[in-house]
Amino acid sequence: MKHKKVHITTVGCPKNQVDSEVLAAQLKANGYTLSETVDGADVAVINTCGFIDAAKQESIETILNIAGKKKSGNLKKVVVTGCLVERYKRELQEGLGEVDAFFGTHEIKNILGEFQAEYKYDMVGDRVLTTPSHYAYLKISEGCDNPCSFCAIPLMRGKHSSKTIEEITHEAELLAAKGVKELIVVGQDTTYYGLDIYGRRTLPSLMEKLNKVDGIEWIRLMYAYPAKFPEELLDIMRDSDKVANYIDIPIQHVSDKLLRSMRRGITRRRLEELLQSIREKVPGIAIRTTLIVGYPGEGEKEFQELLEFVSEFKFDRLGAFTYSVEEGTTAAILGDPVPQDEKERRHAAIMEAQRQIIIELNQKKIGTIQRVIVDRKDGEDYVGRTCHDAPEIDSEVIITSVNPIEIGSFVEVVIDDSYEHDMYGTVV
DSSP: OOOOEEEEEEOSOHHHHHHHHHHHHHHHHTTOEEOSSSTTOSEEEEEEOOSSHHHHHHHHHHHHHHHGGGTTSSOOEEEEEEHHHHHHHHHHHHHOTTOOEEOOTTOHHHHHHHTTOOOOGGGTTOOOOOSOTTEEEEEOEEOOOOOOTTOOHHHHHOSOEEOOHHHHHHHHHHHHHTTOOEEEEEOSOGGGTTHHHHSSOOHHHHHHHHHTOTTOOEEEEOOOOSTTOOTHHHHHHHHOSSEEEEEEOOOBOOOHHHHHHHTOSOOHHHHHHHHHHHHHHSTTOEEEEEEEESOTTOOHHHHHHHHHHHHHHOOSEEEEEEOOOOTTSGGGGGOOOSOHHHHHHHHHHHHHHHHHHHHHHHHHTTTOEEEEEEEEEETTEEEEEOTTOOTTTSOOEEEEOSSOOOTTOEEEEEEEEEETTEEEEEEO
């Protein structure tokens, strides 16, 4: 007899979240009920992350916590999938006997088979959203062809594989029909998009197509790899009425020595030229980046070079993580010579510098009127974001309004004050 109530837990990035949403839609179409909680389900699916040590640990803890419920609740079966399984399937099978089945990153049909369900081809692009209904992640490709020395994504996700423009546009139209107003474009490397199927980088053409989808009001670009960046994209971003003045472009470091060792395919000079070009061609754009500290070979000189660059360039948004050795990557042979406490010191210094920058940038917005999308209500206030802010990772605007505001709507807000990452405003 089939188990009919399924709960899906996702660990990791928005790309994983999209995979879980696709699986949920397929299960639902096969007669399964989706449970919001593990306790209300008789089958649990855990979609894991294997990117860095912290994500691996979170995945293992999640598996152990959920699998433990088989002894005390209604849970009959636990299925584990995702990146962690793709990398460590044999080890997980040997160490986690309480799990009933393991599947890698490209095995949705096999997962459905475990549920005695069929993959429904007529549902391509359909998903059960786990984000608020007014925004959704739009995954345009899978895998990555970049040779970054520190990164295990190609080991878990394989080579880059783009969806067609038609397929992506169809999915965007389906999302718009569900009430989605903001598309957040994701992939392991979004600027590589199209090279494998069209013979050239066609992200600019894709963004033009998405700009024409009725119902969509913001299109936000994430994970834009800097090497061989298609600069014609900047004209599209400047001239399109729906493409948000925002780009996420992970640079990782600025030291030429480390960029070579990381196999990033770009120099500091070229990075600076690109970042300057982005700011010049798209006035008012917010640039988000991601950095690694504590990579092998990063001495105090290289770290200070990075810290000074962050302080001088003033990224609008920034995240950083400490280096961890990933088995199977080319950097693994370099070991892990930077002590963890030193990595943490450097991470704290970078984030403190960025905190001061965010305070400064947000204070400059006091008195301005910003268009804000309302994400939720919190007590008597509403919480939203400007076009310069992605969900979960960037700043928020705490909104005061004398009248009710519909969640997912856009409102004009005058910024009254700011405090570190958040701003406070009143509906105009």
